[in-house]
Amino acid sequence: MNDAIIPYNAWILVSDASKALLLRNVGNAFNLMLEVQQVIENPHNAPAREQGTDKPGRVAMGSHRSSVGQTNFHEQQEERFLSMVAEKLEAICEQNDVHKLFVVAPPKALADLRRAMPETTRRRIAAEYDKDLVNLPLNEIERHLAA
Template sequence: MNRNIAYNARVLVADASKAILLRNAGTAFELALEVEQVIEAPRNAPTRGQGTDRPGRTASGSHRSSLGQTDFHQLEEDRFCSMVAEKLEAICVANDIQKLIVVAPPKALADLRRAMPDVVRKRVVAEYDKDIVHLPIDEIEKHLMS
């Protein structure tokens, strides 16, 4: 999985509850990732712990049906991805970041991609669907270099 991550390129390693922005202070062949920022979501209880009301009901003529229950847990994950995308936009513009690599599990990667404004999306040079955000930095480097 040799990524050829250039000097000074940024690597966002994320999932639906944590994001780490790293900067490569090394070379493309010898990574030296440094933590620039860590973003963590507040504790997100499962939907059953967040919504206590029964799902709503609707009536159409003589028919009644229930509405689907809101997935509060998913809403919080979506909010977190939007917050990360907003922070990335500010960081990219303020620090003139030209190259960004995004590493996240498939679902989080899709959510991040959807939430990213064009100014960030244009800087993304690679995306990888890996769940490595909870690994130590040296392990993240090994995954990116293998």
């Protein structure tokens, strides 16, 4: 994982925009054994046609008129979910005295997580890995992180 060694008792957040796994390494730095501490899932997000059916709005500026872009309700829900994950992560880091945190997420989700995390949580991050591993079995996640 980019030359980062995951030591014993390190915490790993594996997330995307709809699911997050909070894992802890109960093995050692050379033999990862990840244990699931918490699973956070995004509640069902209805299809866009059920969330908003109006046409995009129009704006008049002097003699010019233009349309306003369509709201992406799914993207808004994903950003809210990642903000919620960041809040829960902050609370867990405080409660469990987490010193090293590793974050694994696809690039866009990683950027949204960084934006939502408070500075105290960001300082605990030892490494970031920009891959989508959240839907893989635990042994596959271990294999990717050990590589």
